[in-house]
Amino acid sequence: MGIARDASSKFVQLFCDWAVRRLWMTVRLNEKEADLVLAWLREQPAIHDASELWLYGQRSEGKATRYEYEPEIKVTSRLRCRRPDGSSQWVWITRESREGSGGNRATVSILGRDKVVLEKMLEEGREIQRRKREKFLTVVQVYDFGKEHGLNWLHPQDKDRKQPGRSISSVVLPRCCPGSSGIDQAEALLEDAREFLNSETWYTERGIPYRRGYLLYGIPGGGKSSLIMAVASELRLPIYMMSFSSERMNDEVLSSLLQYGMHDPPTILLLEDVDLLHTAVLNRHRQLQDSAGDSSPTDRDKDSSDKGYEKSRRGRLTLSGLLNALDGPTATTGRLLFMTTNDRDALDPALLRSGRIDYELEFKAAVPDQIQRLFTRFYADFGGSTSAQSPAAVKALPDEGDGALAELTTEELAQLFAKKLDSSSKRLTTADIQRHLMKRKKSPRRAVEEVQELLDTFSTGDDIQASVRDPSCPTK
Ligand SMILES: Nc1ncnc2c1ncn2[C@@H]1O[C@H](COP(=O)(O)OP(=O)(O)OP(=O)(O)O)[C@@H](O)[C@H]1O
Numbered sequence: 001m002g003i004a005r006d007a008s009s010k011f012v013q014l015f016c017d018w019a020v021r022r023l024w025m026t027v028r029l030n031e032k033e034a035d036l037v038l039a040w041l042r043e044q045p046a047i048h049d050a051s052e053l054w055l056y057g058q059r060s061e062g063k064a065t066r067y068e069y070e071p072e073i074k075v076t077s078r079l080r081c082r083r084p085d086g087s088s089q090w091v092w093i094t095r096e097s098r099e100g101s102g103g104n105r106a107t108v109s110i111l112g113r114d115k116v117v118l119e120k121m122l123e124e125g126r127e128i129q130r131r132k133r134e135k136f137l138t139v140v141q142v143y144d145f146g147k148e149h150g151l152n153w154l155h156p157q158d159k160d161r162k163q164p165g166r167s168i169s170s171v172v173l174p175r176c177c178p179g180s181s182g183i184d185q186a187e188a189l190l191e192d193a194r195e196f197l198n199s200e201t202w203y204t205e206r207g208i209p210y211r212r213g214y215l216l217y218g219i220p221g222g223g224k225s226s227l228i229m230a231v232a233s234e235l236r237l238p239i240y241m242m243s244f245s246s247e248r249m250n251d252e253v254l255s256s257l258l259q260y261g262m263h264d265p266p267t268i269l270l271l272e273d274v275d276l277l278h279t280a281v282l283n284r285h286r287q288l289q290d291s292a293g294d295s296s297p298t299d300r301d302k303d304s305s306d307k308g309y310e311k312s313r314r315g316r317l318t319l320s321g322l323l324n325a326l327d328g329p330t331a332t333t334g335r336l337l338f339m340t341t342n343d344r345d346a347l348d349p350a351l352l353r354s355g356r357i358d359y360e361l362e363f364k365a366a367v368p369d370q371i372q373r374l375f376t377r378f379y380a381d382f383g384g385s386t387s388a389q390s391p392a393a394v395k396a397l398p399d400e401g402d403g404a405l406a407e408l409t410t411e412e413l414a415q416l417f418a419k420k421l422d423s424s425s426k427r428l429t430t431a432d433i434q435r436h437l438m439k440r441k442k443s444p445r446r447a448v449e450e451v452q453e454l455l456d457t458f459s460t461g462d463d464i465q466a467s468v469r470d471p472s473c474p475t476k
Contacts, residue, residue, distance in 0.1 A: 026109045027118060031261055034095070034106035035155065036125030037118075041093055043128060046079045081117045089117050126264070130236065137163045137229060138238040142257065144246050151248050153240065153261045165233030171226045172374045172430065174367050184370075185361055186223075189214065190231050192359055193336055197235065197266055200334070210333040213326075213357040217344040221431030222363030224340045225272070232268050237336070239268045244277050244317060251321025258325050258332060265334025274339045275346040319348060327356060365427035368418040374430060375414035378437045379444040382410045405445050413444045420451045428454070 029037060080088045092109040108118055132138075143154035173185040183191070196212045203210040216224040232239045240262055242254075258269070271277065325331060339357070341347060351357070366374070408416065421428060436454040440446040 024109050024111060025113050025115075026107055027115070029106045029108065031105065031155075032263065033122060036122050036129065037093060037106055037108060038095065038125075039128045039132075040121045040125035044079060081121070083114075083117055084120065089114070091117060091121075129263075137165045137233050139163060139241055140238055140262075141241045142243045142246070142249075144248060151246055151253050151257065153257065166226065166230045168230045168234050169377070171223050171230045172370055172377060173223060173227070173363075174370050178367075178369075184373075186227055186230065189227065189359065189361060190234055193231055193235060196336065209327060209331075209355075211327060211331070211335055211337065212359070213337040213339070213355075215339050215341070215344070215352065215357045215360045216363065217341045217360070218363030219365060219427075219429055220342055221429035222365075223430050224363055227361075228268065228270060228338050228340070231336075235266075237266055237268050238263050239270050241270045241272070249317050251316070251318055251325070254317060254321060255325045255330065259330060262332070265332060266336065267334070268336045268338060271337070271339045273341060274351070275341040275343040319350065323350060323356070366421075366430050366433055368422045370430065371421055371428075371433060372414045372418040374433060375417050375437065375444070375447070376411060378434070378441075379410045379413075379447075382444055405448060408445075410444055413448050417448045417451060420448070421455070424455050426455050432457075 078090065078092050081091050082088050090111040094107045094109075096105040096107070108121075110117060138156060140153050140155050142151055144150070145152055168186050168190050171186040175182055175184045176188050193212070193214075200210055216227060218224070228239065231237075242257070243249075326337060337356075339351070344352075344362075405413070405416075421433075432454065436450075436457075437447050440450065
């Protein structure tokens with residue numbers, strides 16, 4: 001009797017398992033797709049009826065705090081989804097937060113075998129993420145999740161996306177053709193990137209890897225990082241900021257970071273201060289190689305430290321590993337690579353070869369036309385024309401005298417300010433000038449009157465002013 005009961009309960013259990021397997025389909029989602037489904041889920045009205053919600057405030061509008069609710073979706077959420085043909089389908093979504101790593105994983109269980117609902121969810125989630133990127137600049141950084149999880153991308157959660165975007169007009173660079181009123185170097189670079197994004201078929205048809213590399217180099221405080229932020233904001237691309245400082249970084253980790261866990265292309269990959277990477281990280285390996293090369297192979301066989309050398313060699317980032325990850329056979333396409341450096345000469349030529357870097361832009365000390373436009377933009381609220389005239393059009397302006405300055409428009413003050421800086425032999429960066437203006441943000445007149453203070457505080461030398469006066473067009 002007991003045996004018969006056990007057998008029948010086993011049979012029922014097996015039947016249930018079979019029925020669930022037959023009726024339900026479960027799809028496991030990795031981090032990137034899980035983020036899309038969760039972004040979609042957050043916008044479903046049915047979910048907001050949930051009994052557990054998170055509340056968070058956003059101060060992004062400047063003044064009032066805006067409150068937003070996020071449903072608690074750590075547990076399974078069950079909802080009916082509409083299919084494209086108008087019918088509905090039951091879906092269960094379960095979020096699994098990977099402890100310590102911060103990344104999301106999720107499973108989607110669907111009644112039936114039709115995946116169309118899941119595909120619709122992913123598509124809409126992608127659109128939601130794109131809309132969110134419009135409002136905020138997304139910067140993804142490499143983060144060390146500890147011994148177990150290692151290095152991975154730290155994607156900002158929606159509620160952290162507070163970094164506002166930056167417009168290209170906020171980055172004031174010399175004009176491409178000095179003396180003209182044509183576009184400036186920031187707009188030219190943006191145009192180049194835009195053209196690249198529209199030319200995927202062109203690249204594919206010619207068998208050219210669909211990638212573009214930009215090198216921004218020159219003085220600190222010239223606007224290199226600002227330009228990258230502006231390009232990302234204008235093109236609504238997320239920035240992936242690579243960092244090499246962790247001891248855990250090596251060729252394999254780098255390669256896997258660039259292959260997995262990034263948003264779908266196009267994206268921006270940013271390597272900042274790449275000259276420091278070269279000396280501090282890559283050369284470390286070279287020294288190891290050199291010291292190993294000094295001893296004969298027999299000596300090294302004897303030397304137990306040889307094993308240590310091999311181990312450390314495998315655990316290091318090498319130049320070839322970096323180059324392979326950037327544009328080797330496994331490298332992703334559809335990516336804009338930006339490298340910045342203050343010292344171009346310190347870079348290995350291999351890093352700069354054509355096809356790897358396609359566009360170079362040098363940042364120099366500010367030129368008069370640039371200073372004038374920076375000033376006019378900064379004090380745009382003070383009235384006066386905002387269309388900067390070329391330096392040649394500067395009319396005779398009073399040099400000194402408080403009374404005379406009070407009569408001038410912002411535009412005329414800008415011309416005078418640029419003229420005063422130009423007549424000194426000092427080199428100033430746009431960051432230096434911005435700092436001077438910031439201290440006098442309510443008075444453009446004071447910015448001109450106290451220009452000597454700027455020259456005394458921020459002067460960085462006087463030897464290469466001549467080259468600064470002739471900003472070259474970017475090298476393509
Ligand atoms: N050309 C510019 N137009 C507008 N603002 C600028 C420009 N250059 C610098 N700034 C301002 O100066 C500050 C520093 O600029 P930024 O960080 O972009 O310079 P950088 O060239 O990247 O410097 P570093 O090489 O030290 O990283 C920012 O607040 C930025 O807004």
